[in-house]
Amino acid sequence: xxxxxxxxxxxxxxxxxxxxxxxxxxxxxxxxxxxxxxxxxxxxxxxxxxxxxxxxxxxxxxxxxxxxxxxxxxxxxxxxxxxxxxxxxxxxxxxxxxxxxxxxxxxxxxxxxxxxxxxxxxxxxxxxxxxxxxxxxxxxxxxxxxxxxxxxxxxxxxxxxxxxxxxxxxxxxxxxxxxxxxxxxxxxxxxxxxxxxxxxxxxxxxxxxxxxxxxxxxxxxxxxxxxxxxxxxxxxxxxxxxxxxxxxxxxxxxxxxxxxxxxxxxxxxxxxxxxxxxxxxxxxxxxxxxxxxxxxxxxxxxxxxxxxxxxxxxxxxxxxxxxxxxxxxxxxxxxxxxxxx
Amino acid sequence: xxxxxxxxxxxxxxxxxxxxxxxxxxxxxxxxxxxxxxxxxxxxxxxxxxxxxxxxxxxxxxxxxxxxxxxxxxxxxxxxxxxxxxxxxxxxxxxxxxxxxxxxxxxxxxxxxxxxxxxxxxxxxxxxxxxxxxxxxxxxxxxxxxxxxxxxxxxxxxxxxxxxxxxxxxxxxxxxxxxxxxxxxxxxxxxxxxxxxxxxxxxxxxxxxxxxxxxxxxxxxxxxxxxxxxxxxxxxxxxxxxxxxxxxxxxxxxxxxxxxxxxxxxxxxxxxxxxxxxxxxxxxxxxxxxxxxxxxxxxxxxxxxxxxxxxxxxxxxxxxxxxxxxxxxxxxxxxx
Numbered sequence: 035x036x037x038x039x040x041x042x043x044x045x046x047x048x049x050x051x052x053x054x055x056x057x058x059x060x061x062x063x064x065x066x067x068x069x070x071x072x073x074x075x076x077x078x079x080x081x082x083x084x085x086x087x088x089x090x091x092x093x094x095x096x097x098x099x100x101x102x103x104x105x106x107x108x109x110x111x112x113x114x115x116x117x118x119x120x121x122x123x124x125x126x127x128x129x130x131x132x133x134x135x136x137x138x139x140x141x142x143x144x145x146x147x148x149x150x151x152x153x154x155x156x157x158x159x160x161x162x163x164x165x166x167x168x169x170x171x172x173x174x175x176x177x178x179x180x181x182x183x184x185x186x187x188x189x190x191x192x193x194x195x196x197x198x199x200x201x202x203x204x205x206x207x208x209x210x211x212x213x214x215x216x217x218x219x220x221x222x223x224x225x226x227x228x229x230x231x232x233x234x235x236x237x238x239x240x241x242x243x244x245x246x247x248x249x250x251x252x253x254x255x256x257x258x259x260x261x262x263x264x265x266x267x268x269x270x271x272x273x274x275x276x277x278x279x280x281x282x283x284x285x286x287x288x289x290x291x292x293x294x295x296x297x298x299x300x301x302x303x304x305x306x307x308x309x310x311x312x313x314x315x316x317x318x319x320x321x322x323x324x325x326x327x328x329x330x331x332x333x334x335x336x337x338x339x340x341x342x343x344x345x346x347x348x349x350x351x352x353x354x355x356x357x358x359x360x361x362x363x364x365x366x367x368x369x370x371x372x373x374x375x
Numbered sequence: 376x377x378x379x380x381x382x383x384x385x386x387x388x389x390x391x392x393x394x395x396x397x398x399x400x401x402x403x404x405x406x407x408x409x410x411x412x413x414x415x416x417x418x419x420x421x422x423x424x425x426x427x428x429x430x431x432x433x434x435x436x437x438x439x440x441x442x443x444x445x446x447x448x449x450x451x452x453x454x455x456x457x458x459x460x461x462x463x464x465x466x467x468x469x470x471x472x473x474x475x476x477x478x479x480x481x482x483x484x485x486x487x488x489x490x491x492x493x494x495x496x497x498x499x500x501x502x503x504x505x506x507x508x509x510x511x512x513x514x515x516x517x518x519x520x521x522x523x524x525x526x527x528x529x530x531x532x533x534x535x536x537x538x539x540x541x542x543x544x545x546x547x548x549x550x551x552x553x554x555x556x557x558x559x560x561x562x563x564x565x566x567x568x569x570x571x572x573x574x575x576x577x578x579x580x581x582x583x584x585x586x587x588x589x590x591x592x593x594x595x596x597x598x599x600x601x602x603x604x605x606x607x608x609x610x611x612x613x614x615x616x617x618x619x620x621x622x623x624x625x626x627x628x629x630x631x632x633x634x635x636x637x638x639x640x641x642x643x644x645x646x647x648x649x650x651x652x653x654x655x656x657x658x659x660x661x662x663x664x665x666x667x668x669x670x671x672x673x674x675x676x677x678x679x680x681x682x683x684x685x686x687x688x689x690x691x692x693x694x695x696x697x698x699x700x701x702x703x704x705x706x707x708x709x710x711x
Binding site: 136180183184195202302364368 | 462463464465469520521523529530532533534536537538540541543544545547548551566641642645646649690691693694695697698700701702704705708709710
């Protein structure tokens with residue numbers, strides 16, 4: 035079992051504060067750029083006008099207000115949600131390979147999407163979103179049940195293994211369904227992931243869930259830091275580990291479930307941003323969780339902007355852009371500090 | 376206790392071996408053209424008719440042999456990676472070896488497919504060859520980037536997931552630039568399939584498996600100490616860095632050869648080592664042979680099912696592996 039704790043990786047509150055405040059500024063700047071650049075040219079002044087003196091007859095005002103602003107907001111929320119879920123998963127299971135999708139959230143959502151595409155092919159995007167969210171709950175429920183039913187209880191390793199097995203099975207079933215009913219192409223849009231079709235209604239559903247998720251995650255952060263020292267230590271220090279794992283799972287379900295329901299599967303952020311954050315701020319989940327949220331949001335907004343500029347007017351899948359931007363940085367950090375993660 | 380486990384290991388090994396033989400006979404029998412066990416016996420001893428002989432020797436037997444070899448190779452590779460990285464979730468897929476092979480294949484299809492540079496007779500060997508090169512490239516990249524006065528398990532895992540993400544992204548970018556036919560070919564390869572095989576693939580794969588699986592079992596003792604952790608292993612007199620490099624090399628050779636012929640069959644290398652450890656305990660000399668047999672059995676069974684359940688169309692073998700292996704694994708998790 036890889037050990038995520040190490041003596042020489044104490045928390046660095048100063049750097050963390052800088053990341054939080056500076057990161058917020060960078061995030062706002064990136065969102066501004068994201069609204070500015072796109073297939074249609076827009077000027078800075080137009081952005082202000084479209085917010086404060088909205089003119090319904092102007093096309094660029096319409097584009098900014100109804101397409102680009104919700105898109106930038108959704109990208110920020112989803113990036114933050116995925117990164118925080120990943121941090122919680124890795125902290126709870128003490129496994130650097132754990133990502134939010136390992137809890138069965140993503141595969142459950144994909145499975146229900148496949149079912150929904152067969153049962154109600156003409157459903158609206160909001161209905162599909164609800165199906166996906168129900169599926170996320172189903173997948174997580176199965177994983178948690180499988181892990182808990184056994185006599186020895188829910189150990190972190192068992193949670194990770196149960197998650198991997200359930201994920202593999204649900205994915206196979208979805209592939210089988212999509213091959214058999216010939217909906218592979220519809221599914222592939224969802225698998226590719228992205229925020230290009232986001233509307234205000236999505237943001238309105240997403241925002242409250244993510245905000246509740248952030249608050250719960252911050253409340254849990256202290257316990258996760260202790261859990262990360264090991265199950266026995268945590269119990270010795272008076273933590274109710276079963277309760278924490280249950281609460282952590284619920285938070286991951288809320289955050290990741292909401293994110294994948296809107297944007298499909300966007301890999302990399304949930305797996306790698308928590309590592310990058312841990313390299314930067316040290317091992318204290320009270321810093322890791324909020325900093326992950328900021329960094330995840332910046333990466334997804336930036337990647338979404340870049341994905342529109344690579345090959346206009348076509349969009350490159352945002353998951354590939356996040357990986358291509360993030361991997362070099364990640365490898366550099368892994369090399370520099372890897373021995374003591 | 377030890378004697379009992381030894382006896383149990385032999386019994387389980389024997390049971391698995393018999394199960395493989397039974398599946399082989401059953402699988403030879405099933406298919407679009409059905410051949411009864413008696414006729415199989417006749418054909419094998421050289422007294423069958425020409426059609427049966429062709430179906431058996433040119434189609435079914437090579438395919439099943441390949442399934443057995445890939446099953447054993449992938450599984451042992453996964454077990455070695457789990458022990459070296461000391462991570463239960465490690466397998467050739469998650470640390471980027473499959474993705475490296477996949478990228479090489481996608482690149483090959485993108486650059487050369489349909490062009491006249493490569494003649495048809497050569498082309499069936501070019502895809503496995505590029506997969507092998509891709510797998511080795513990925514492994515070399517992972518090893519060199521994680522090297523810093525030696526490689527630590529955690530750095531291997533982290534660099535592995537980084538390399539995996541990068542190759543996965545590159546695969547998508549090149550796939551999107553392909554025309555629909557090539558796109559489908561690449562997708563079929565990436566999801567793992569062992570159809571359309573012949574004896575030359577068996578001959579290409581066999582030496583790797585025969586050489587490296589026994590070598591892995593021979594390395595069992597040092598794997599046991601490596602799994603205890605670096606400090607303990609060093610204290611017990613193991614040359615940690617050298618042993619780790621040897622074991623990694625074996626794992627990559629097995630995964631590379633298997634991926635080259637069978638494509639990216641997921642989950643096999645992850646789940647089967649866990650299953651065999653649950654049966655015979657975590658001593659490598661014991662569970663590695665059991666894992667090899669079990670992986671071979673699982674892949675042959677899955678291939679037989681995938682070939683027959685919706686015949687004449689085939690279900691990708693990787694899907695069946697996940698469903699069978701996953702459900703048995705979940706059962707074991709709940710039971711213990």
